[in-house]
Amino acid sequence: xxxxxxxxxxxxxxxxxxxxxxxxxxxxxxxxxxxxxxxxxxxxxxxxxxxxxxxxxxxxxxxxxxxxxxxxxxx
Numbered sequence: 001x002x003x004x005x006x007x008x009x010x011x012x013x014x015x016x017x018x019x020x021x022x023x024x025x026x027x028x029x030x031x032x033x034x035x036x037x038x039x040x041x042x043x044x045x046x047x048x049x050x051x052x053x054x055x056x057x058x059x060x061x062x063x064x065x066x067x068x069x070x071x072x073x074x075x
Contacts, residue, residue, distance in 0.1 A: 022063035
């Protein structure tokens with residue numbers, strides 16, 4: 001976790017291009033500067049405990065609404 005963000009890092013919340021399934025958990029983890037492992041663990045634990053509808057539906061909606069992370073051009 002880093003406390004310094006470069007000016008080249010896009011502002012806002014985006015789906016990560018390096019994510020496993022649509023990049024939603026990784027995008028959320030990068031936005032809040034927390035571990036991707038814990039973000040995925042919480043999402044999976046909530047999915048198992050509550051069933052598919054609450055978290056699965058929210059994940060699909062987030063995947064559809066969140067924009068993909070823009071490419072950063074190094075000039």
